[in-house]
Amino acid sequence: MNNIPSLLGSDIDDLPLLEPSQGYRKQQLADWLYSRGAASFELMTDLPKVWRRQLAASYRISPFVAVERFPSSDASVRYLFTLSDDMQTEAVYMPYPKRKTVCISSMVGCPAGCAFCATGALGFGRRLTRAEIIGQLLAVAWGECLQPPEIRNVVLMGMGEALLNYHNALAAIRTLMDARALDLSPRRITLSTVGLPERIRRLAEEGIPLVLAVSLHAPDDETRRRIIPTAHAYPIAEILAALGDWQAAGGRRVTIEYTLLRGINDHRWQAELLAEKLKGIRSHVNLIPFNPWRASEFVASTPSATADFRQLLEAAGLSVSLRRSRGRDAGGACGQLALNRSC
Numbered sequence: 052m053n054n055i056p057s058l059l060g061s062d063i064d065d066l067p068l069l070e071p072s073q074g075y076r077k078q079q080l081a082d083w084l085y086s087r088g089a090a091s092f093e094l095m096t097d098l099p100k101v102w103r104r105q106l107a108a109s110y111r112i113s114p115f116v117a118v119e120r121f122p123s124s125d126a127s128v129r130y131l132f133t134l135s136d137d138m139q140t141e142a143v144y145m146p147y148p149k150r151k152t153v154c155i156s157s158m159v160g161c162p163a164g165c166a167f168c169a170t171g172a173l174g175f176g177r178r179l180t181r182a183e184i185i186g187q188l189l190a191v192a193w194g195e196c197l198q199p200p201e202i203r204n205v206v207l208m209g210m211g212e213a214l215l216n217y218h219n220a221l222a223a224i225r226t227l228m229d230a231r232a233l234d235l236s237p238r239r240i241t242l243s244t245v246g247l248p249e250r251i252r253r254l255a256e257e258g259i260p261l262v263l264a265v266s267l268h269a270p271d272d273e274t275r276r277r278i279i280p281t282a283h284a285y286p287i288a289e290i291l292a293a294l295g296d297w298q299a300a301g302g303r304r305v306t307i308e309y310t311l312l313r314g315i316n317d318h319r320w321q322a323e324l325l326a327e328k329l330k331g332i333r334s335h336v337n338l339i340p341f342n343p344w345r346a347s348e349f350v351a352s353t354p355s356a357t358a359d360f361r362q363l364l365e366a367a368g369l370s371v372s373l374r375r376s377r378g379r380d381a382g383g384a385c386g387q388l389a390l391n392r393s394c
Contacts, residue, residue, distance in 0.1 A: 055110060055111050056110055056111070057112065058080075058106075059112065059114060060182035063081050063229060063232060064077070066081060067106070067110070076098070076102070084232075085200075085226075085233050086200060087198065088189060088198050090193050092107045113190060114135065114180065114186045115133060116134070116137075117132070118130060118133075119132075121381045121382065121383070123380050123383060124380050125379075127383055128195065128378070128383070129378055130144065130191055130194065140158070140159050140176075140211075141156055141383075141390065142190075142191055143383040144194075144195055145378065151195075151201055151203065153188050153191050155188060157216045157220050159175075159210065160175045160210060160211070161174075161210055161211050161212060162174075163212050163245045163280070164279075165266070165268070165279050165386075166278045166349070167278055167386060169386060169387050170209075170388045172346070173389060178215075179219060184219060188202060188205060188227075188233070205227060205241070206241040207242045208385070215250070217254075221257065224242070227240060237260050237261040238303075241262040242254070242263060244264070244266065252296050258300075260301070263297060263302060263303070264307075264337070265307055267287070267290070267325075268309055268310050269321065270316075270325035270327075271324060278316070287328065291328060291329075305333065306335050307334050307336045308337050310339040311338055311351065312341055313341075313350040313353065315349070319360075323363060326368075334369065336364055336369055336371045339374045340357070340374065341386070342379055342384040342387050344382075357373065
């Protein structure tokens with residue numbers, strides 16, 4: 052099984068056919084994969100039996116050898132996927148009253164190594180394939196008894212740095228958007244990055260109006276280098292210049308991700324400096340409470356410090372929100388993904 056490819060790794064145009072003359076069969080197959088969410092070829096009852104047998108002999112649908120489900124008390128669910136090489140990655144399902152969101156991964160582990168993130172502590176395993184990225188959404192739909200089109204928000208904020216898996220992440224995003232597949236609006240797709248200037252500019256050239264989220268976490272280079280090792284290579288000024296280019300190319304408002312760490316990046320002067328640095332950039336600041344994990348030495352900012360930080364940003368005219376942690380008791384909140392089987 053490990054050597055059998057997943058059909059999710061193929062473009063719609065490259066899906067196999069029973070007969071070359073039966074081009075319409077590709078859309079039938081795509082409908083079963085993405086619209087109806089069929090977990091096996093035998094369920095594809097309007098396809099010829101001989102073709103279903105051929106597909107089952109040559110391909111599989113799910114790229115995973117095992118899928119484990121860890122529910123949270125807030126209705127979120129953390130999913131742990133075992134890949135064909137026995138490596139693992141994770142995704143998180145988050146239902147809201149008016150939408151269903153899935154946070155998916157682009158890698159096994161993460162090379163960014165952010166000190167406050169449990170995933171960073173794992174180190175880097177490997178890049179995920181397009182099938183493994185898309186497969187997370189479909190596996191969540193199967194696990195939650197949903198049709199895949201019921202999931203209308205996707206965030207690439209799980210494990211990994213998506214812009215360092217550029218080819219596969221973009222291929223997966225194009226499948227998400229493809230009207231013949233999941234038909235997801237790019238405005239409902241968020242790609243998170245630690246801030247890689249040249250990759251941000253390359254993404255701008257794609258012309259995809261997705262939501263770009265930048266994990267800044269500090270307004271000054273000294274603090275940022277303390278908590279994000281890659282910050283030594285990419286100063287804040289270079290990241291902000293790339294964001295200016297992103298917006299000049301037609302990119303939408305940027306989300307600035309900022310995890311508040313007590314006594315480290317939650318000072319008043321840092322809020323004031325952040326507001327100053329973001330002048331001229333259409334942005335929304337998403338303040339994130341620190342979610343604890345084993346062996347972490349960081350502590351969440353106090354409610355009063357969080358409120359003060361937010362108030363200072365809003366007084367400077369910035370759009371600000373405070374993220375509500377989801378899935379914390381299941382190890383699925385922001386910064387907690389660590390391949391745990393217990394919480």
